[in-house]
Amino acid sequence: MSVGGGKHWMALEGGADGSPGAGSYTSRFAAIGASLPQRRLSTDEVMASTTHRTDIELEALTGVRERRVVGAGEDSYTLALGAARDALAHADCAAADLDMLIVSSISRHVGGLRVQLEPPVNVSLKAALGAERAIGLDISNACAGMMTGVFILNDLIRQGRIRRGMVVSGEYISELGRNAAQEIRNVMDDQLASLTLGDAGAAAILERAPEGAAGIEVAGFTTLSEHSRLCVAFPATVGPGVTMHTDAREIHRVATEDAVPMLREVLDQAGLTFDEIDYLIPHQTSARAITKAMAGFSEGFGSTPKHVVITVDELGNTASTTHFVALRKYLEEGRFVPLDRVLLLSLASGLEVGIVIFKVDALVGHYGHDH
Amino acid sequence: MGTIIEATATADGGSLGALGLADAAARLCLQRAQRTAEEVDLLINAGVYNDKGISEPAVASLIQEDIGANPEQQPGTGQGTFSFDVRNGGCGLLSGIQLVDGLLASGTVKLGMVVASDIDPDPGVSEGFGFPAVGGAVLLSADDSRAGFTAFRCATFPRFAGLFQSSVAWQEDTRAGRRDHGRNVLTVQIDESYADRALECAESTVRAAAAAGVLDLGEVDVLVATASVPGFAAALAQRLGLSAARVASPSGALAGAHTAAVAVALESVRLDAGRTTLFVCVGAGITVVAALYRG
Numbered sequence: 001m002s003v004g005g006g007k008h009w010m011a012l013e014g015g016a017d018g019s020p021g022a023g024s025y026t027s028r029f030a031a032i033g034a035s036l037p038q039r040r041l042s043t044d045e046v047m048a049s050t051t052h053r054t055d056i057e058l059e060a061l062t063g064v065r066e067r068r069v070v071g072a073g074e075d076s077y078t079l080a081l082g083a084a085r086d087a088l089a090h091a092d093c094a095a096a097d098l099d100m101l102i103v104s105s106i107s108r109h110v111g112g113l114r115v116q117l118e119p120p121v122n123v124s125l126k127a128a129l130g131a132e133r134a135i136g137l138d139i140s141n142a143c144a145g146m147m148t149g150v151f152i153l154n155d156l157i158r159q160g161r162i163r164r165g166m167v168v169s170g171e172y173i174s175e176l177g178r179n180a181a182q183e184i185r186n187v188m189d190d191q192l193a194s195l196t197l198g199d200a201g202a203a204a205i206l207e208r209a210p211e212g213a214a215g216i217e218v219a220g221f222t223t224l225s226e227h228s229r230l231c232v233a234f235p236a237t238v239g240p241g242v243t244m245h246t247d248a249r250e251i252h253r254v255a256t257e258d259a260v261p262m263l264r265e266v267l268d269q270a271g272l273t274f275d276e277i278d279y280l281i282p283h284q285t286s287a288r289a290i291t292k293a294m295a296g297f298s299e300g301f302g303s304t305p306k307h308v309v310i311t312v313d314e315l316g317n318t319a320s321t322t323h324f325v326a327l328r329k330y331l332e333e334g335r336f337v338p339l340d341r342v343l344l345l346s347l348a349s350g351l352e353v354g355i356v357i358f359k360v361d362a363l364v365g366h367y368g369h370d371h
Numbered sequence: 372m373g374t375i376i377e378a379t380a381t382a383d384g385g386s387l388g389a390l391g392l393a394d395a396a397a398r399l400c401l402q403r404a405q406r407t408a409e410e411v412d413l414l415i416n417a418g419v420y421n422d423k424g425i426s427e428p429a430v431a432s433l434i435q436e437d438i439g440a441n442p443e444q445q446p447g448t449g450q451g452t453f454s455f456d457v458r459n460g461g462c463g464l465l466s467g468i469q470l471v472d473g474l475l476a477s478g479t480v481k482l483g484m485v486v487a488s489d490i491d492p493d494p495g496v497s498e499g500f501g502f503p504a505v506g507g508a509v510l511l512s513a514d515d516s517r518a519g520f521t522a523f524r525c526a527t528f529p530r531f532a533g534l535f536q537s538s539v540a541w542q543e544d545t546r547a548g549r550r551d552h553g554r555n556v557l558t559v560q561i562d563e564s565y566a567d568r569a570l571e572c573a574e575s576t577v578r579a580a581a582a583a584g585v586l587d588l589g590e591v592d593v594l595v596a597t598a599s600v601p602g603f604a605a606a607l608a609q610r611l612g613l614s615a616a617r618v619a620s621p622s623g624a625l626a627g628a629h630t631a632a633v634a635v636a637l638e639s640v641r642l643d644a645g646r647t648t649l650f651v652c653v654g655a656g657i658t659v660v661a662a663l664y665r666g
Contacts, residue, residue: 009444009451011412011479106427115426115539117419117557118460118655119532127529135525136658137466141455142427148455152470159477223414223429223454225436226443234423235555240541242426261446349428350454 008265010220010353013155015269025208027157028215029363030164033087034321034328035079035201037068041174046195050181058195061187063287067198067316069174075109077121079201080170081128083321086328087203088129090366093164095129098205100153100165103138104145106233106319109172113240125168134165142231143283143348145169145320146202147221150344150356153206154219160208168203171319175241182238193231193246196286198316202324214359217341218270222262224351227254231349246349252285255347256293260300263345266355274298277305277357278340279330283347284312284322305343320348331367336360373519374472376664377482377510378404379637383625385490385504389421390430392488392506394437396634400484400508401438408440411510413474413483414454417463418630420489420502424539424557429456434486453480460535461599461654462525463487464633465662468509469523475513483511487630492557499537499559502599503625507634517644518665522585526576528657534565535655561600569598569653574610576659577651586663588612592646595619597632598653604636607651619648642666 043059043066059065070079080103088095103122110116110124122136141148149167156162180194209215230251233244267274274297282290287310298304311326318325323344330336338361346354380403382395393416401408416431425433431454436442440452459466464487471483488506491497513519537559544552573596580586594613596604597620604620621628621635628635633652642648648664 007447007449009446009449011450011453011474013477013479108426110538113541116537117458117539118535118537118559120459120654120656120658122459123527123529123532123656123658126527135469136459136527136656137470138458139455140426140458141429144455152473155477155479156473159473161473161476221453222444222451223432223435224442224444225432225440225452225454228428228432228436228442231428232425233427234425235539237554239553240555244427258444261444265446350432352428352432352455 010222010262010265012218012220012269013158014216014218024160025158026213026215027154027206028209028213029358030093030205030207031087031091031366032324032328032331033083033090033203034325035082035086037070037074037199039069039071040066041069042066046177046181050184052185054184054186056187061288062196063313064196064316065313067174068200070172070199075112076105076107076170076172077110079172079199080105080125080168083170083201083203084125084129084166084168087166087205091205095131096133097164098131098134098166099162101126101131101134101136102149102152102167104149104167104320105169105171106140106142106145107172113175141352142350143319144346144350144352144354146324147344147346147354147356150204150206151219151221151354154216157206157208164207166203166205169320170201171321172199173197173319174199176244179236179238179241179243190245190247191243193248194244196317198318200315200318200321200325202321204324214361216356216358218266219356220266221354224258224353227351252289255351256296259347259353260297262353263355266357270357273303274301274305275303276341277343279307279309279342280305280345281309281323281326281342282345285317287312331363336364338364372513372515373517374475374511375514375517375519376642377512379509379634381505381507381631381635381638383503383505389418389488389490390433392504393418393434393486396506396508397434397438397484397486400510404510406510408438410482411440411484412450412452413471413480414440414452415457415467415470415485417457417467417485417487418489419458419460420492422490422492424492429454431456459654460656460658461597461629462652462658462660463630465650465652465660468511468520471511472520475511481512485509489629497557500557502627502629505625505628505631505635507631509634520662520664522580522663524576524580524661526659528572531568531657534562534568536560566600566603568657569603570606570610572657572659573607573651573653576661577611580661590647591649593617593619593640593648595633595636595640595648596651597636599627599629599632601626
């Protein structure tokens with residue numbers, strides 16, 4: 001039940017009145033980690049690599065100037081491992097303290113372009129980290145995978161079922177761009193979005209917050225599956241790896257429209273107004289799409305968050321990792337103060353709508369900034 | 372308060388495809404429980420081998436749309452459905468049940484369904500794929516008066532990771548004149564020693580749980596055990612000192628069922644009040660997930 005006692009469409013955890021359910025504890029982000037490949041690939045280079053001559057102004061269309069791409073020996077697994085280690089290096093706990101380890105990557109490249117279906121990736125990751133005690137779990141929820149992991153961990157920590165858990169993704173997805181570059185002919189091509197993808201790993205550790213401490217205020221998820229077939233990826237026919245086919249225009253349109261009532265539900269549940277959000281971190285698809293969506297949200301709410309985070313210009317769309325790569329970057333750069341309230345907004349193939357609102361609080365101290 | 376099974380169902384046969392099998396099992400499961408799709412507010416798919424090798428979206432979202440579980444948002448009118456996939460190999464269905472159990476206990480959701488199905492995505496091209504085409508569904512809700520699922524245990528044995536491997540990788544076409552051609556091929560490799568190691572890992576996980584006092588083998592009325600290999604449940608029962616008469620497992624053409632195996636086994640099990648069922652699932656990794664169910 002929401003604060004007003006009305007029905008809510010999203011599955012919700014937390015809120016101003018403490019409902020729903022048995023939230024005996026508060027859960028919070030203990031640390032955020034990331035792993036970015038060194039190699040940079042500019043949009044000019046991507047467009048110069050297409051098999052067919054096109055007149056697509058990709059940078060102007062999307063705002064993506066460059067992205068990181070894996071080098072020799074790097075893949076989804078190594079990016080996930082690097083991000084997990086980075087998160088642990090900024091946390092007050094060790095891998096052995098983790099009660100749960102959730103791997104949430106879309107891409108499962110282990111050993112170059114080999115897509116590993118079994119064993120689940122968590123098995124080797126647990127062993128490499130030394131997270132012997134952790135319940136291991138691989139999940140898959142498109143670009144909302146990490147946020148889904150946060151939703152699961154938040155629920156279990158709030159109940160006291162677990163004390164601490166990690167969700168981690170490693171996305172080696174620039175290869176989808178290489179496959180797309182072989183086939184794309186014009187701006188209407190359904191593989192255009194693949195050219196905006198970049199590689200990254202990200203990890204988040206969640207833990208039970210000390211009594212009275214701030215943390216995740218509310219988390220909500222729903223799947224608007226009437227749009228489930230707007231973005232689909234499967235093994236490529238033109239070469240190794242995967243191709244992704246997206247009705248980009250339509251998915252942006254429905255995501256922007258459908259997010260407004262969902263945002264309203266979550267804000268109502270938390271007893272917050274839109275302008276009480278200090279930083280909104282949306283899923284990073286294209287700068288233009290984000291700007292357009294924000295304009296729609298502002299119109300819907302009559303107010304705006306204080307800052308909207310955009311990283312897609314320099315990192316591209318890094319799939320399930322986008323929110324956490326951005327968070328890690330802002331923590332590193334000392335942009336947050338402890339009282340800042342952040343809203344993470346996932347809009348992903350499915351159509352998944354996931355929202356998490358939290359106070360940054362003690363996180364800033366783990367990155368060398370005490371403000 | 373416990374998480375109880377309201378109904379289970381299966382669907383088999385290759386003509387439907389993995390999505391069709393999952394859809395059919397989900398629909399039959401809802402029908403058996405006299406529930407509507409709109410009531411399902413959490414839908415988890417645990418299948419590994421789907422029709423095209425889809426990596427996104429979550430196959431659960433496709434199933435959600437197909438069965439009509441709140442595909443369109445109608446804020447203010449009730450709760451929608453949240454869908455995602457679990458990819459935990461042969462343990463996925465039980466891992467999915469564990470996740471539903473958590474979200475039911477907190478009250479975040481009221482009715483959860485875990486669905487799983489597998490099919491050879493590329494017959495004639497895939498190598499080593501031997502799982503039967505079958506889908507299963509399990510419908511779960513919270514019940515104040517029954518214990519339901521309890522004592523979940525999870526263990527991984529990474530030293531045996533090489534015994535069960537499956538992947539999709541590019542194979543060049545080596546025929547003359549076809550050098551620039553090739554294709555992505557699914558390869559499943561299960562070592563002949565996998566079945567024995569799976570038994571050992573399952574037994575040690577169950578015995579560790581018994582030693583820790585979280586389960587008593589003496590109270591087990593039924594053993595539901597799966598490892599995607601025929602004969603696993605009977606062999607595990609023998610190792611655990613349980614009567615062969617208490618074993619439930621997929622049989623006949625479905626004996627090697629993969630992610631849907633738990634649902635297939637439950638077709639022959641009565642989960643009545645007073646009866647205790649021990650679930651033990653083993654998959655690649657080696658991964659073991661076990662749980663007790665008190666009806």
